[in-house]
Amino acid sequence: MLYGFLGCGNMGGAIAARLSESTKDIAVSDRSGKARATAKKLGVTYTDTVSVARDCDRIFLAVKPQMAAEVLAPLKPMLALRKPLLISMCAGLELSKVRELAGCALPIIRIMPNTPTALGQGVIPYCRNSLVTDRMLAAWLVDMQPCGLLDALEERLMDTASALSGSGPAYFYMMVDALADGAAMCGMPKAKALTYAAQTMEGAARMVLETKQHPAALKDAVCSPGGSTLAGVAALESAGFRSAVMDCVTAAYKKNKDLGK
Ligand SMILES: NC(=O)c1ccc[n+]([C@@H]2O[C@H](COP(=O)([O-])OP(=O)(O)OC[C@H]3O[C@@H](n4cnc5c(N)ncnc54)[C@H](OP(=O)(O)O)[C@@H]3O)[C@@H](O)[C@H]2O)c1
Numbered sequence: 001m002l003y004g005f006l007g008c009g010n011m012g013g014a015i016a017a018r019l020s021e022s023t024k025d026i027a028v029s030d031r032s033g034k035a036r037a038t039a040k041k042l043g044v045t046y047t048d049t050v051s052v053a054r055d056c057d058r059i060f061l062a063v064k065p066q067m068a069a070e071v072l073a074p075l076k077p078m079l080a081l082r083k084p085l086l087i088s089m090c091a092g093l094e095l096s097k098v099r100e101l102a103g104c105a106l107p108i109i110r111i112m113p114n115t116p117t118a119l120g121q122g123v124i125p126y127c128r129n130s131l132v133t134d135r136m137l138a139a140w141l142v143d144m145q146p147c148g149l150l151d152a153l154e155e156r157l158m159d160t161a162s163a164l165s166g167s168g169p170a171y172f173y174m175m176v177d178a179l180a181d182g183a184a185m186c187g188m189p190k191a192k193a194l195t196y197a198a199q200t201m202e203g204a205a206r207m208v209l210e211t212k213q214h215p216a217a218l219k220d221a222v223c224s225p226g227g228s229t230l231a232g233v234a235a236l237e238s239a240g241f242r243s244a245v246m247d248c249v250t251a252a253y254k255k256n257k258d259l260g261k
């Protein structure tokens with residue numbers, strides 16, 4: 001088998017779904033059997049973790065960081081024998097820690113994906129250890145293209161990326177819901193308000209990416225002097241919006257650091 005998944009929940013399932021559009025040479029595994037339904041839906045194989053370690057050439061470690069040691073421990077002899085490419089998405093776990101948990105020197109790529117990967121709109125920073133050759137990396141990158149933006153990142157910034165883009169969708173969902181609640185308070189049906197809020201967020205994000213203008217300049221372009229948008233901006237400022245958002249990222253960053261200990 002080409003790809004294997006140790007764990008296939010929200011994040012592993014999203015990547016498996018994208019990969020399965022170009023290959024069915026994929027085996028997924030979990031603990032409870034829930035991933036059996038995912039495998040059926042994607043047209044790939046459901047198996048156990050030992051079979052993944054025995055049969056797959058590129059193996060995603062897609063369990064919660066706290067479970068990584070328990071999942072890898074029984075697989076150590078097989079990993080030592082086969083030395084497959086291990087791709088860890090565990091928040092906070094450094095390459096050296098994953099290598100320690102795997103019990104042998106093997107090629108490891110560390111990634112920090114996010115859930116929009118399910119739609120091919122993910123942000124996926126990655127770094128690798130010295131056993132991942134350029135050729136190995138290039139082949140893996142080709143397969144990963146349908147997942148979204150793949151970006152090489154120094155390992156020292158992976159926990160920051162996790163706090164920003166890995167966790168980011170949760171922050172944006174909160175913002176969309178809060179915006180829509182505000183509109184609902186002003187009389188708009190919630191469903192319509194959610195659509196407007198999400199579409200506005202997507203459009204504003206595209207403006208940042210495509211115009212390359214600073215977000216502050218783009219914001220100023222929406223704000224007429226003495227106008228209603230500035231009244232809204234002033235309300236956000238007096239509620240400490242910017243510092244709350246900055247605190248949110250640094251809190252997630254600190255938690256990632258703790259997970260890696
Ligand atoms: N969710 C995100 O947005 C996101 C973003 C970036 C990175 N990540 C990383 O992705 C990883 C997975 O997160 P997730 O959100 O996908 O978690 P999740 O939805 O809870 O999925 C975890 C998977 O691991 C399986 N698992 C747990 N213990 C196992 C065991 N002993 N043997 C085999 N499988 C086991 C679970 O199977 P059962 O259902 O059978 O327990 C489940 O399939 C984490 O390390 C996280 O840091 C997640």
